[in-house]
Amino acid sequence: xxxxxxxxxxxxxxxxxxxxxxxxxxxxxxxxxxxxxxxxxxxxxxxxxxxxxxxxxxxxxxxxxxxxxxxxxxxxxxxxxxxxxxxxxxxxxxxxxxxxxxxxxxxxxxxxxxxxxxxxxxxxxxxxxxxxxxxxxxxxxxxxxxxxxxxxxxxxxxxxxxxxxxxxxxxxxxxxxxxxxxxxxxxxxxxxxxxxxxxxxxxxxxxxxxxxxxxxxxxxxxxxxxxxxxxxxxxxxxxxxxxxxxxxxxxxxxxxxxxxxxxxxxxxxxxxxxxxxxxxxxxxxxxxxxxxxxxxxxxxxxxxxxxxxxxxxxxxxxxxxxxxxxxxxxxxxxxxxxxxxxxxxxxxxxxxxxxxxxxxxxxxxxxxxxxxxxxxxxxxxxxxxxxxxxxxxxxxxxxxxxxxxxxxxx
Numbered sequence: 001x002x003x004x005x006x007x008x009x010x011x012x013x014x015x016x017x018x019x020x021x022x023x024x025x026x027x028x029x030x031x032x033x034x035x036x037x038x039x040x041x042x043x044x045x046x047x048x049x050x051x052x053x054x055x056x057x058x059x060x061x062x063x064x065x066x067x068x069x070x071x072x073x074x075x076x077x078x079x080x081x082x083x084x085x086x087x088x089x090x091x092x093x094x095x096x097x098x099x100x101x102x103x104x105x106x107x108x109x110x111x112x113x114x115x116x117x118x119x120x121x122x123x124x125x126x127x128x129x130x131x132x133x134x135x136x137x138x139x140x141x142x143x144x145x146x147x148x149x150x151x152x153x154x155x156x157x158x159x160x161x162x163x164x165x166x167x168x169x170x171x172x173x174x175x176x177x178x179x180x181x182x183x184x185x186x187x188x189x190x191x192x193x194x195x196x197x198x199x200x201x202x203x204x205x206x207x208x209x210x211x212x213x214x215x216x217x218x219x220x221x222x223x224x225x226x227x228x229x230x231x232x233x234x235x236x237x238x239x240x241x242x243x244x245x246x247x248x249x250x251x252x253x254x255x256x257x258x259x260x261x262x263x264x265x266x267x268x269x270x271x272x273x274x275x276x277x278x279x280x281x282x283x284x285x286x287x288x289x290x291x292x293x294x295x296x297x298x299x300x301x302x303x304x305x306x307x308x309x310x311x312x313x314x315x316x317x318x319x320x321x322x323x324x325x326x327x328x329x330x331x332x333x334x335x336x337x338x339x340x341x342x343x344x345x346x347x348x349x350x351x352x353x354x355x356x357x358x359x360x361x362x363x364x365x366x367x368x369x370x371x372x373x374x375x376x377x378x379x380x381x382x383x384x385x386x387x388x389x390x391x392x393x394x395x396x397x398x399x400x401x402x403x404x405x406x407x408x409x410x
Contacts, residue, residue, distance in 0.1 A: 001128045004183055008123035009132040011181040012116055015077070017139040018174040019084065019112070022167030023053070024147030029155040029163075038096035045097045049104055056108030058345030065114030065338025072185055073119035077112045077178050081171045084110030088168030092161045103164070110171070114338035121325035121337075123183055131265060133322045140317075144254065149247045204336050209327050212381055214343040217320050219378040221347035223285070223371040224313065226355030227292065230364045231306070234292075239299035249303060257310035264315050275387050278319050282379040285312040289372035293365045323387065 001009070030050060034040035068076040084107050091103025117133070124132045154163055204210060235241055235249060268277040288308045295301035321340065328336030358366045 001124070001131065005124045005128055005132065007181070008120060008183050009135050011177055011183075012120045012123075013136045013139040015081075015112075015116060015174045015177055015182075016136050017143050018170040018177070019081070019110075020140050021143040021147060022088065022170045023107075024144050025151045025154060025163050025167065026160075029151050030160065033155070033160040034097065034100075037094070037100065040097050042097070045101070049097055049101045052101055052105045053108035054345050054348050056105050057111045057113075058342050058349070060109055060111040061114050061341040061345065062335065062338035064111045065118060065341070066335045068115035068118055069332065069335060073115050073122065074178055074182070074185060076115045077119070078175055080110035080112035080115070081175045081178070082110070083107075084112075085168040085171035085175075088164050088171060092164035092168070107167075111341070113341040113344075117321050117325065117337045117341075119182070119185075121322075122185070126326055127269060129322045129325060131269060133318045133325075136318075136321075142254070142258070144250075149251060204328065204332055204339055207327070209386065210324060210336055210339070212385055213320055213324050213327065214340055215381060216316070216378055217340055218343045218347035218350075219374050220285075220313065220316055220320070221344050222351030222354070223289065223374060225348050225351030226358075226367050226371055227289070227309070229352070229355035229359050230296075230367050231292070231302070234296045234302055234364070235299070238297050238302055249306070253303065253306045254310055256307055257314050260307075260311045261314045261318070264311075265318060268319070274319065274323070275385065277315065278323075278385075279379065279382060281312045281315040281319075282375060282382055284308055285316070286372050286375040286379060288312065289368045289375060293368035293372070296364055323385075326387075 030046075034046045034049070039045055064076055064080060087103045087106030087109065089103075090106060091100050094100045094103060117136070120132055120136065121129060151163070154166070158166070232246060235246060239249075241249065264277050264281070268274045288305050291301070291305045291308075295305060321337065324336055324340045354370060355367050358370055
């Protein structure tokens with residue numbers, strides 16, 4: 001990677017990390033804190049307070065992505081971070097559940113995932129894009145691990161209001177990174193831009209290759225949410241470890257998964273073997289779902305399966321946005337990633353709802369059967385995928401990268 005690509009990858013990953021750390025810090029302790037809020041004894045409202053962020057995210061990802069195509073990445077990212085910070089400060093002042101809900105909804109209105117990913121795609125060459133996306137994915141996973149460790153301590157010393165204020169401050173710090181560290185948009189080197197016609201949102205929504213990838217991210221995050229309805233309870237019953245100590249499992253598992261995913265990502269890029277690695281990761285994810293179903297009382301087995309889950313998850317999480325950015329035309333990259341992030345948000349909602357319903361009415365095993373079936377269906381769909389050729393391998397007549405036609409895909 002060139003110095004510009006390294007700078008772009010690290011700075012944009014740090015924006016994701018600062019924002020996601022603020023969000024993750026809330027999750028482990030909010031349900032406990034809600035009991036002290038007016039209206040916080042209503043579990044439905046508590047769930048809405050946590051979930052409304054994803055709802056507004058899902059509604060606004062596409063508009064943000066399209067706006068970044070038209071008005072510039074940095075402007076839209078800064079706007080989103082301002083809204084996110086404002087929502088954090090509103091939530092910090094809340095002494096009832098409804099103010100928290102309003103603050104969380106405004107946090108979600110800062111839907112910058114699509115513009116950030118599109119910007120990263122603009123500033124990196126195709127042969128290095130998956131590594132850049134992997135860095136973003138790894139930073140998110142690392143922030144999740146750190147939040148599991150730090151959240152109870154922060155809540156003890158600064159309270160929920162302090163955590164919300166910290167979240168807003170981290171968003172403002174991310175704005176400084178955008179302004180001072182992220183490379184200028186004029187430095188983006190997009191070879192295709194001279195040769196592609198602007199694409200409409202309808203073209204993006206009808207593209208079968210993009211639809212396949214969008215179904216992938218939907219499935220991946222639906223399964224993620226569904227299994228974590230069960231896994232924490234299984235760790236308690238099988239290992240006798242209280243929730244407050246679960247970070248001692250998650251932290252080494254997540255860090256270990258980063259170590260194991262790197263060779264796979266590098267191999268996929270160096271050997272131009274993205275599709276085989278991608279399909280193998282889907283197969284590993286499906287196997288993990290089946291393994292969970294039969295290992296709920298085996299603590300060692302659960303830990304090993306968690307490691308396998310995070311390895312597959314991290315590889316797929318890194319590969320999918322890279323494939324979307326290579327499949328979409330440069331002129332509609334923000335819109336395509338907006339659709340991608342919208343389906344991701346829908347996957348989170350559907351997975352949580354389906355996992356909870358299955359757990360309540362049918363027990364634990366059907367949750368993993370649901371996950372295995374969904375991943376298997378994705379694997380069948382992904383078997384027909386075509387990976388767009390890199391720019392230097394395309395002829396001048398197909399420099400759109402697979403885009404909205406078949407292009408030079410293989």
